[in-house]
Amino acid sequence: xxxxxxxxxxxxxxxxxxxxxxxxxxxxxxxxxxxxxxxxxxxxxxxxxxxxxxxxxxxxxxxxxxxxxxxxxxxxxxxxxxxxxxxxxxxxxxxxxxxxxxxxxxxxxxxxxxxxxxxxxxxxxxxxxxxxxxxxxxxxxxxxxxxxxxxxxxxxxxxxxxxxxxxxxxxxxxxxxxxxxxxxxxxxxxxxxxxxxxxxxxxxxxxxxxxxxxxxxxxxxxxxxxxxxxxxxxxxxxxxxxxxxxxxxxxxxxxxxxxxxxxxxxxxxxxxxxxxxxxxxxxxxxxxxxxxxxxxxxxxxxxxxxxxxxxxxxxxxxxxxxxxxxxxxxxxxxxxxxxxxxxxxxxxxxxxxxxxxxxxxxxxxxxxxxxxxxxxxxxxxxxxxxxxxxxxxxxxxxxxxxxxxxxxxxxxxxxxxxxxxxxxxxxxxxxxxxxxxxxxxxxxxxxxxxxxxxxxxxxxxxxxxxxxxxxxxxxxxxxxxxxxxxxxxxxxxxxxxxxxxxxxxxxxxxxxxxxxxxxxxxxxxxxxxxxxxxxxxxxxxxxxxxxxxxxxxxxxxxxxxxxxxxxxxxxxxxxxxxxxxxxxxxxxxxxxxxxxxxxxxxx
RNA sequence: GGCGACGUAGCUCAGCGGUAAGAGCGAUUCACUCAUAAUGAAUAGGUCAUAGGUUCAAAUCCUAUCGUCGCCA
Numbered sequence: 089x090x091x092x093x094x095x096x097x098x099x100x101x102x103x104x105x106x107x108x109x110x111x112x113x114x115x116x117x118x119x120x121x122x123x124x125x126x127x128x129x130x131x132x133x134x135x136x137x138x139x140x141x142x143x144x145x146x147x148x149x150x151x152x153x154x155x156x157x158x159x160x161x162x163x164x165x166x167x168x169x170x171x172x173x174x175x176x177x178x179x180x181x182x183x184x185x186x187x188x189x190x191x192x193x194x195x196x197x198x199x200x201x202x203x204x205x206x207x208x209x210x211x212x213x214x215x216x217x218x219x220x221x222x223x224x225x226x227x228x229x230x231x232x233x234x235x236x237x238x239x240x241x242x243x244x245x246x247x248x249x250x251x252x253x254x255x256x257x258x259x260x261x262x263x264x265x266x267x268x269x270x271x272x273x274x275x276x277x278x279x280x281x282x283x284x285x286x287x288x289x290x291x292x293x294x295x296x297x298x299x300x301x302x303x304x305x306x307x308x309x310x311x312x313x314x315x316x317x318x319x320x321x322x323x324x325x326x327x328x329x330x331x332x333x334x335x336x337x338x339x340x341x342x343x344x345x346x347x348x349x350x351x352x353x354x355x356x357x358x359x360x361x362x363x364x365x366x367x368x369x370x371x372x373x374x375x376x377x378x379x380x381x382x383x384x385x386x387x388x389x390x391x392x393x394x395x396x397x398x399x400x401x402x403x404x405x406x407x408x409x410x411x412x413x414x415x416x417x418x419x420x421x422x423x424x425x426x427x428x429x430x431x432x433x434x435x436x437x438x439x440x441x442x443x444x445x446x447x448x449x450x451x452x453x454x455x456x457x458x459x460x461x462x463x464x465x466x467x468x469x470x471x472x473x474x475x476x477x478x479x480x481x482x483x484x485x486x487x488x489x490x491x492x493x494x495x496x497x498x499x500x501x502x503x504x505x506x507x508x509x510x511x512x513x514x515x516x517x518x519x520x521x522x523x524x525x526x527x528x529x530x531x532x533x534x535x536x537x538x539x540x541x542x543x544x545x546x547x548x549x550x551x552x553x554x555x556x557x558x559x560x561x562x563x564x565x566x567x568x569x570x571x572x573x574x575x576x577x578x579x580x581x582x583x584x585x586x587x588x589x590x591x592x593x594x595x596x597x598x599x600x601x602x603x604x605x606x607x608x609x610x611x612x613x614x615x616x617x618x619x620x621x622x623x624x625x626x627x628x629x630x631x632x633x634x635x636x637x638x639x640x641x642x643x644x645x646x647x648x649x650x651x652x653x654x655x656x657x658x659x660x661x662x663x664x665x666x667x668x669x670x671x672x673x674x675x676x677x678x679x680x681x682x683x684x685x686x687x688x689x690x691x
Numbered sequence: 692g693g694c695g696a697c698g699u700a701g702c703u704c705a706g707c708g709g710u711a712a713g714a715g716c717g718a719u720u721c722a723c724u725c726a727u728a729a730u731g732a733a734u735a736g737g738u739c740a741u742a743g744g745u746u747c748a749a750a751u752c753c754u755a756u757c758g759u760c761g762c763c764a
Contacts, residue, residue: 498726
């Protein structure tokens, strides 16, 4: 039965390049999951986009003295190119500064207001006369009211570590204009009344306890039990989605409130782009659809609590008219498989100290599947993990290349050279031949189950164990030996191993899409296992934007056993993976913590 | 300060109450030569952070301590 699977992926702030933590936390898991379900024949909608708003972008813009729009457009463009290169197969990767996102976000705001889930409250905030605006906490410094440290930040003191309230700082001053003494002014803001959803949220968590990751459930329950307080959803800034009310022109929706809506707004945009504006409802209002949120652990409360509350509050939105799903409730996430963090050489990622591995940089030097393989094999699914360069070297050379790449290379070139460039014909198969084929065919179920449970590291390990069994089989059957005096038997073994490789290519395809495609071609098949990841431009009324899209038309891949035909012409194989030199470890380490030049990304 | 997670072979990790603690990589030895010296087999390697406790039975549950990290104040 065809299922509708929605893959929602965390939205990166467009204030810097993607680093391996992004891949490990959300994008690669989501991509593997989406590719698998597409091979299964399920209807997948995988969406995400750049978070165009938010203070980090304004901070970066101020630092460089350029408008916020320039920063987000620059990094949005780089996100598109980077993810295309590493093969993250979004149906739509858009951004939050589209007319569509603004409109849907404003509609959501108004609906929540109408239904009584928002309330107004007056806040005390620091105001700058020079800049004529209220200052976000990150723009404020002053003396810590707990320890007396003179250079405490608006939100936290670096000396005593306490979180601070900016308005309580002694002699608060603006970062941009340190000579100005800031004053406290009152400002009116809207708040999301989360407490109204407490019981509903707890019940929702309860009902998913069995299939969710333990840490996600516990963390969320804890968060709710500590008491949900209202959270401000508007701010006195000029970069963001305008508040759609008379007299509120100076204010914007708070980014945390508006960005998570992207899962819904991007689905709506996708439907619009495909020419069937209601198509998104097959996921969002279909009771049989499953929605998965792929995020990092820092995002857990926003997805298991705030976004859920927003969804509960807007149930029925855009679903009043007659249609297939009229009367159905909006779909809450079926699972939120949050990953933990990936550290770098034992230390935590830090943008400011450049303790980071930037994805566009490593893609200049390494194959996308090599990067994918290493990161998947160290996915932080149960706790924080570590990216180390000698780990990368070892995993790529000793596992990916030695076991899988070499298996493909040794047998495809053997078949190509010794069997006239064709899949050998055989009379009958031996017991050992049938055994290995059966063993590997079981892998479709084993690996598939693990992927469905989002245990992706284990899924890859299980697939690699099958690769090792295939190598063992060859050691027993030795076609390079039997071909000398029993070519019939060599033909049986070579046919068998090609069929095994054909199966393994499919099982590995969600993880290693680029090399699986190569194997597919070496085996003599035409067509693509997966569709194409494209960059498209979309026009709206007043502006246009670029986005990643997925064209499934050319895809022929299916999560099915090989039915390789004897006599099928092979193509001359080349090595799948480049062997890495031990020198790379020291070289790559030397980039950590050193100043970085941002290079243009070559597609 | 409160809450929570984690600490298992040289490395990366699995196991989370029940046969004598597992995998991959690395190491050693042997076999093989189709292959990017890749592959296969065998062997070595652990007082499961420390100290108490519960239990017929604990890496697995409880308490404390030490260390690492996260969230909240």
